[in-house]
Amino acid sequence: MIDYESLRLVWWLILGVLLIGFAIMDGFDFGIAALLRVLGRNDEERRVLLETVEPVWEGNQVWFILAGGAVFAAWPFVYAIAFSGLYPAMFLLLAAFILRPVGFGYRNKLADPRWRSAWDWALTASGLVPILIFGVAFGNLFLGLPFRLDAEMRMTCAGGFFDLLTPFALLTGLISIAMLLAHGASYAAFKADVSLAERAGKVARSASLVFLVLYLLAGAVLAFGLPGYAIVSPIHGDAPSNPLLKQVVMQGRWFAGYAAHPLFWFAPALALAAAVGNLVMIAAKKYFAAFLASSLVCAGTILSAGFALFPFLMPSSLDPNSSLTVWDASSSQRTLGIMLVVVIVFLPIVLAYTGWVYRVLRGRVTFEHIKHHLGY
Numbered sequence: 001m002i003d004y005e006s007l008r009l010v011w012w013l014i015l016g017v018l019l020i021g022f023a024i025m026d027g028f029d030f031g032i033a034a035l036l037r038v039l040g041r042n043d044e045e046r047r048v049l050l051e052t053v054e055p056v057w058e059g060n061q062v063w064f065i066l067a068g069g070a071v072f073a074a075w076p077f078v079y080a081i082a083f084s085g086l087y088p089a090m091f092l093l094l095a096a097f098i099l100r101p102v103g104f105g106y107r108n109k110l111a112d113p114r115w116r117s118a119w120d121w122a123l124t125a126s127g128l129v130p131i132l133i134f135g136v137a138f139g140n141l142f143l144g145l146p147f148r149l150d151a152e153m154r155m156t157c158a159g160g161f162f163d164l165l166t167p168f169a170l171l172t173g174l175i176s177i178a179m180l181l182a183h184g185a186s187y188a189a190f191k192a193d194v195s196l197a198e199r200a201g202k203v204a205r206s207a208s209l210v211f212l213v214l215y216l217l218a219g220a221v222l223a224f225g226l227p228g229y230a231i232v233s234p235i236h237g238d239a240p241s242n243p244l245l246k247q248v249v250m251q252g253r254w255f256a257g258y259a260a261h262p263l264f265w266f267a268p269a270l271a272l273a274a275a276v277g278n279l280v281m282i283a284a285k286k287y288f289a290a291f292l293a294s295s296l297v298c299a300g301t302i303l304s305a306g307f308a309l310f311p312f313l314m315p316s317s318l319d320p321n322s323s324l325t326v327w328d329a330s331s332s333q334r335t336l337g338i339m340l341v342v343v344i345v346f347l348p349i350v351l352a353y354t355g356w357v358y359r360v361l362r363g364r365v366t367f368e369h370i371k372h373h374l375g376y
Contacts, residue, residue, distance in 0.1 A: 001337065002337065002340070003238060004237065004238040004333040004336075005237030005238045005327070007330075007333060007336040007337060007340065008237060008326050008327060008330050008336070009237075009326065010336075010340065011070070011074045011075075011330065011336055011339075011340070012306075012310075012311075012313075012326045014070060014074075014340075014343060015067065015070055015071065015074070015075070016302065016303065016306050018063060018066050018067040018070055019067055019302050019306075020298065020299045020302050020303070021063040021066075021067075022063035022064045022066075022067050023180070023298040023299075023301075023302055024183075024295045024298050024299065025059075025060040025063050025354070026057070026060040026061055026063055026064055027131075027179075027180045027183045027184070027298055028053070028180070028183045028184045028186075028187040028291075028294075029053035029056070029057045029060055029127070029184070030127040030128075030130055030131050030180055030184065031127065031131070031180045031181050031182075031183050031184015031185060031187065032049055032050075032052060032053050032127065032184045032187065032188055033053075033100065033123045033124060033126055033127025033128075033184075034124055034127035034128040034131060034177075034180070034181060034184065035049075035124075035127075035181060035184055035185060035188070035200075035203060036049055036050070036120055036123055036124050036127070037120055037121070037124055038203060039185065039188055039192075039196060039199060039200055039203065040120075040196075043113070043116060044367060044370065045193075045196060046116075046120060047108070047370050048192050048193050048196065048365050048366070048367060048370055049188060049192055049196070050104065050107070050123070051365045051369070051370060052187065052188065052191040052192050052365050054104055055357075055361055056357060056358070056361065057100070057104075058101075059353075059354060059357060061097075062350060066350075070339075073331060073335065073339055074330055074331055074335075074336060074339060075313060075324070075329050075330055075331070076329075076331060077241070077243065077314075077324050077329040078313050078314050078324055078329055080155065081145070081147050081155060081157070081314060081324070082314070084155060084157060085145060085146070085147045085155070085157035086137070086145070086164075088160065088161035089133055089136075089137065089161055089164065092129060092133065092161075093129070093130055093133050096125065096126045096129040096130050096133075097126070097130065099122055099123075099125065099126040100123065100126040100127070102122075103119050103122045103123040103126060104123075106119060107119035107120070107123070127184075128177070131176050131177050131180045131181075132173045132176065132177060133173075134176055135169075135172045135173035135174070135175055135176025135177065136164055136165065136169045136170065136172065136173040136176075137164075138172050138176070138305055139166070139168050139169030139170070139171065139172030139173065140164050140166075140169050141305075141309060141312075141314065141315065142168070142172075142222065142226060142254060142308070142309070142315075143166060143168060143169065143226070143317060144229070144315040144316055144317030144318075144320070144323070145157075145314060145315070145316060145317060146158040146159040146163070146316075146317050146318050147316050147318060147319075147322065148316060148318040148319035148322045149243060149244060149319070149322040151244070153242075153243075153244075156318075158318060168218075168221060168226065171214060171217065171218055171221070172218060174210075174214055175211060175214045175215055175218060175301070178207045178208075178210040178211035178214060179207075179211050179294075179297055179298060179301060180298075181203065181204075181207040182203075182204045182207035182208045182211060182275075182278060182294050182297070183291075183294040183295070183297070183298060185200045185201070185203040185204035185207060186200070186201075186204045186278060186282070186287065186290045186291040186293075186294040187291050187294075188200035189201045189204060189282070189287040189290065189291075190287035190288050190290070190291045191364060191365060192364065192365055193364060193365065193366045193367055194364065194366075195367075197285070197287060201282045201285070201287065201290070204278065204282050204290065204294070205278075205279055205282050205283070208275050208278045208279050208282075208294075208297075209279070211275055211297070212272065212275050212276070215268075215271060215272070215275070215301070216272075219268065222253065222254045222255060222308060223253055223254075223255055224253070226253075226254060227250045227251060227252070227253070228250070228251070228252050228253045228254035228255075228256055229248055229249075229250055229312055229315045229320060229323060230248065230249055230250075230251050230252055230256065231246055231247070231248055231311070231325070232247050232248070232249050233245075233246045233247040235311075235327055236327070237327045239327075239328075240332075241328050241329055241330050241331070241332075242328055243321075243322055243323065243324055243325070243328045243329055244321060244322065245328065246321065246325070246328060247321060248315075248320035248321050248323050249320065250320060254308045254309070255308060257307060257308060257310050258307065258308070261307070264304075264307040264308075266303075267300050267303035267304035267306075267307050268300065268304040269300075270296055270299065270300030270303070271296075271297055271299075271300030271301045271303075271304055272300075273300075274293045274294070274295075274296035274297040274299075274300055275293075275297050277289075277290075277293035277296070278290050278293040278294050278297065281293055310326070311325045311326040311327060312324070312325050312326075313325060313326060313329055314329070
């Protein structure tokens, strides 16, 4: 049986894998939706773009459900604070999630151009809003969220939605937008009608360049501008969860973990190299390779943020000692062990089914497909 400390670390890694899966699989359909009116200049082009993601978006969203379920079961303190202290942001996110299937379902009910244009804008918002919220959320983790826990583990939250929109959080929100617009445009260049590929490639190239600049800027801010959190009391990785049994100070920089674990540098190197690779592959019109590169950008970016935060999951700006970490915010050892068995059994099934679906749906979505096979 795996010891408690190792189980916590394994579940931290599993959470990272699920977040990466969500960013890659759901990220490109968010990007397609956000770019719908940029890449599609008429109704026919927009229908082609939508058809590249309509058959798969529900399956892609399984990754979000898995990640949310993992947080709920493995890190209950994190789940409780995120859904209580960040309720307005979560409500806006869920509203965008609801708007997307409604947009897919109702857009083509009427041929009126005004009707379809209105739903196109709704779909654009349903893609852009989640991208921004997820990026802002990651930025606020580095700033610390305004919550504290009392001696009886009761939570108190302060601040409102607009308090989350600080300059650094908006910077990370822009990074998220640039990253997933490049990802969505790369997917469109690979999957949509060939007449749209060059236009999508130009958007992907521009977004990748913006990502490179903003990602480096955020790294500089974290390295030289924002103070990091540090645990200065002994860490008992096998002790029962209790976030208040530690002492945390704000000192040093967020990249302190990179000095202790040099392999962490692989993550930002991957993000930067993959972004450059995306530019190179787009220029060479190797669109599938460009899409793979943008997927690696997503993986490297999330890993670099997770490694910088480690071992913190949710720092507190009101009371640093209330900050939630890998070692003191988890469920019991038995719960983590049972869930690990479930993941070992079912995650390969999800991966196999996902691979089969994309194999069946391989090939470009063409204007001929839209006209003859879908009856538009």
